[in-house]
Amino acid sequence: MNCEDARSQLLQYQQGRLELDAADALRAHLAACATCGHEDAAERMVTELLEHRLPQHPASLALKRRLAAGWPASVPQRVPWWRQWARPLVPALAVATVLLVALPVVYYQRTTVRDTNGTSRMVGEAINDYLRVLSSQHPVEIQSGGIHQVKPWFEGRLDFAPVVSFAGDQDFPLEGGAVGYFLDRKAAVFVYRRRLHVISLFVFRADGLPWPTQGLTPLGRVRAYTEVARGINTILWRDGDLGYALVSDVDSSELHALASKLAGNT
Amino acid sequence: MAWRSEGLDAGAALGREALAYADALHNLAHYLTGNAADAEDLVQETYARALKAASQFTPGTNLKAWLFRILRNTFISLYRRRRNDPTVGGLDTVMPAIAAPTDEAWLRGDLELDRLRKIVGEEIERALMALSEEARTVILLDLEGLTEIEVAEVVGCAVGTVKSRLSRARTVLRQQLRDYA
Numbered sequence: 001m002n003c004e005d006a007r008s009q010l011l012q013y014q015q016g017r018l019e020l021d022a023a024d025a026l027r028a029h030l031a032a033c034a035t036c037g038h039e040d041a042a043e044r045m046v047t048e049l050l051e052h053r054l055p056q057h058p059a060s061l062a063l064k065r066r067l068a069a070g071w072p073a074s075v076p077q078r079v080p081w082w083r084q085w086a087r088p089l090v091p092a093l094a095v096a097t098v099l100l101v102a103l104p105v106v107y108y109q110r111t112t113v114r115d116t117n118g119t120s121r122m123v124g125e126a127i128n129d130y131l132r133v134l135s136s137q138h139p140v141e142i143q144s145g146g147i148h149q150v151k152p153w154f155e156g157r158l159d160f161a162p163v164v165s166f167a168g169d170q171d172f173p174l175e176g177g178a179v180g181y182f183l184d185r186k187a188a189v190f191v192y193r194r195r196l197h198v199i200s201l202f203v204f205r206a207d208g209l210p211w212p213t214q215g216l217t218p219l220g221r222v223r224a225y226t227e228v229a230r231g232i233n234t235i236l237w238r239d240g241d242l243g244y245a246l247v248s249d250v251d252s253s254e255l256h257a258l259a260s261k262l263a264g265n266t
Numbered sequence: 267m268a269w270r271s272e273g274l275d276a277g278a279a280l281g282r283e284a285l286a287y288a289d290a291l292h293n294l295a296h297y298l299t300g301n302a303a304d305a306e307d308l309v310q311e312t313y314a315r316a317l318k319a320a321s322q323f324t325p326g327t328n329l330k331a332w333l334f335r336i337l338r339n340t341f342i343s344l345y346r347r348r349r350n351d352p353t354v355g356g357l358d359t360v361m362p363a364i365a366a367p368t369d370e371a372w373l374r375g376d377l378e379l380d381r382l383r384k385i386v387g388e389e390i391e392r393a394l395m396a397l398s399e400e401a402r403t404v405i406l407l408d409l410e411g412l413t414e415i416e417v418a419e420v421v422g423c424a425v426g427t428v429k430s431r432l433s434r435a436r437t438v439l440r441q442q443l444r445d446y447a
Contacts, residue, residue, distance in 0.1 A: 011432065017413075038376065045382045046440055050409055053387045054394065057296035058289035063306050067288055067313050071281035 001029045006036045010043050118210020122245070123227050123234045125183050130200045130232060130247035132180070133189065139198065140176030140191050150177040154188050162188035162203040163242055166261045172199065182245065183209065192258060199248035199258060206243035212236065219256075220263035228252065235259045280320055280329070284313065287330050291337050294406050298341050298399060311344065312337040331416040334407060338420055378444060385443055393442035401435035408432055 006029045012018045013026050030037045059067075133139045142153040147167035154162055157179045168174030175191040180202065187204040216223035224237035233255045235246045246259050291312060295305035315336050316323075323332055394402055400421065407417045417432075418425045 008429075008433065011408075011436070038379070042378055042382065042440065043436065045379055046436055046443070049382060049385055049390050049443075050394075050405065053385065053390055054409075055387045055391050056289075057293045057302070057305065059292035059309060060306070063292065063309060064285065064288050066310065068281075068285055070310070070313060071285070071317055072277070 001025050003029075003033060003036050006030065006033065007039055010036075010040055014040070014044060014047065119212040119225065119227070119236075120229075122183070122209060122211070122236060123229055126202060126234045126236070126245035126247045127229060127232050129180055129182060129187070129189070129202055129245075130198075130234075133178075133191065133200045134198055139178065140189075141178040143176045147174060150174065150190070153177060154179070158186050158188055160205055160242065162190075163239070164188075164190055164201065164203060164262065166258075168192060169261075172258045172261070182243075194248065194250045194254055194258070197248055197250040199246065199250060199255065201262065202245040202247070204243050204245075206238040206241055209243060211238055211243070219259055222263050224259060224263070226252070226256070237263060239263070277320055280323065281317070283329055284316060284333060287333055290330065290410055291333055294334065294403070294410075295337060295341070297394065297402050297406055298338075299345055300395060304345065308337065308341055308345065311340050315340060328412070328416055330410070331412055331420055334410070334412070335420040335422075338403060378440070382443060385446060389446040390443065393439055393446060396442050397435060397438055400431065401438060404428060404432045405435050405439065 006026055009018060009022065009026050013023055018026065030040050142150055147164065151162065151164065154177065166172075166174075172192045172194055175193050175198075177191065178189040180187045180189040182202050182204040185204050187202045190201040190203065192199040192201065212225040216225055218224075219235070219237055222237045222239050224235050226233065226235050228234075232247060232249050233252045235244075235255060237244050237259075244262065246255060246262065248255050288309065292305055292309045295308040295312070296302065299305050299308055312333065316333055319336070323329065394405065397405070403421060404417060407420055412420065414425050414428045414432075418428045421428065421431075423431075
């Protein structure tokens with residue numbers, strides 16, 4: 001090792017950063033070379049001066065407080081690309097999830113409410129028409145001499161042909177018929193009896209009406225909706241282009257018995 | 267690599283660790299700017315920039331060296347350009363003669379060691395401030411315990427350059443001290 005090599009390694013040697021072999025070689029050189037030995041001593045002295053005598057200028061407490069106050073509890077962090085996308089997507093996905101869950105519920109509720117409102121409207125109309133029949137001085141305009149006498153009577157009075165095949169029997173005799181209104185349209189009114197009870201059957205065009213879609217039960221080859229309101233039973237069903245509303249204050253099972261006969265024969 | 271920590275917020279943890287280096291950063295800032303007011307501003311700006319760049323810090327690396335690099339870059343961008351500092355020439359172009367005959371004579375008599383022992387703090391500070399900014403920087407960073415690799419990252423040069431710059435800087439410093447002695 002020459003002097004130039006030795007001096008180039010002095011600082012590393014003094015800081016203990018030389019490899020063991022290189023440190024041994026330099027140590028041997030310093031022991032043999034007075035000039036490099038002095039250089040070593042002078043460098044150590046400079047280091048000591050810098051470490052122990054050079055004035056230090058630490059940060060003031062005020063500065064440290066300002067620095068601490070300026071560093072928030074949370075700082076932006078480097079995140080993977082998918083997290084960068086995920087950050088805005090999460091709320092969007094959350095909204096989408098809520099919509100996916102909520103929309104069917106809202107739709108169901110809205111349709112149910114609409115369904116319920118429409119059905120109630122139909123039931124209410126059926127009951128009111130039934131009550132009008134009851135309160136009428138002449139509930140039937142054509143006295144029944146049989147179904148084949150009543151049905152032809154409607155010709156020219158309605159814009160449709162009511163399909164009713166049940167001509168009445170001992171349990172439910174057909175009393176007669178009349179022309180009435182069901183909501184916004186004309187209706188054929190068939191009046192049956194069950195003992196002293198009046199049973200009204202309204203037959204009308206089924207199109208454009210809020211027919212119930214839920215709570216339907218089988219009735220012959222169709223499905224019917226049953227509701228009790230104001231103590232009066234109402235059974236609604238549609239068959240083809242025609243709608244039927246059977247209304248009475250008779251027992252529900254008896255009204256269903258008649259409904260089965262009507263629906264089975266219509 | 268994502269920078270995260272378990273439980274404790276990583277940003278807050280980094281902030282606390284960074285604040286532990288405030289004294290060392292302010293000391294370097296003082297020797298770079300030459301006055302307390304500019305030093306405080308430089309340190310504050312350094313922390314502000316560190317906060318903005320916190321996500322770029324790689325855990326496991328030397329935070330102190332990272333902060334020193336920000337401080338030095340901030341100094342260059344904010345202070346050095348507006349100052350007409352005659353000492354900013356760089357050691358690579360201003361190289362004192364090493365082991366000149368007069369120096370050899372000075373050294374051989376061990377007079378240097380005797381005089382160095384009498385140097386006071388104010389004199390060594392004045393000698394240090396007489397060096398170029400680059401010379402001061404490498405000497406102070408070396409004093410802070412940074413490795414040559416870390417110093418190279420701070421000042422933005424090759425490791426071998428750091429080694430030669432440090433050697434030259436100390437040689438110039440010794441010449442300055444000799445003048446005071």
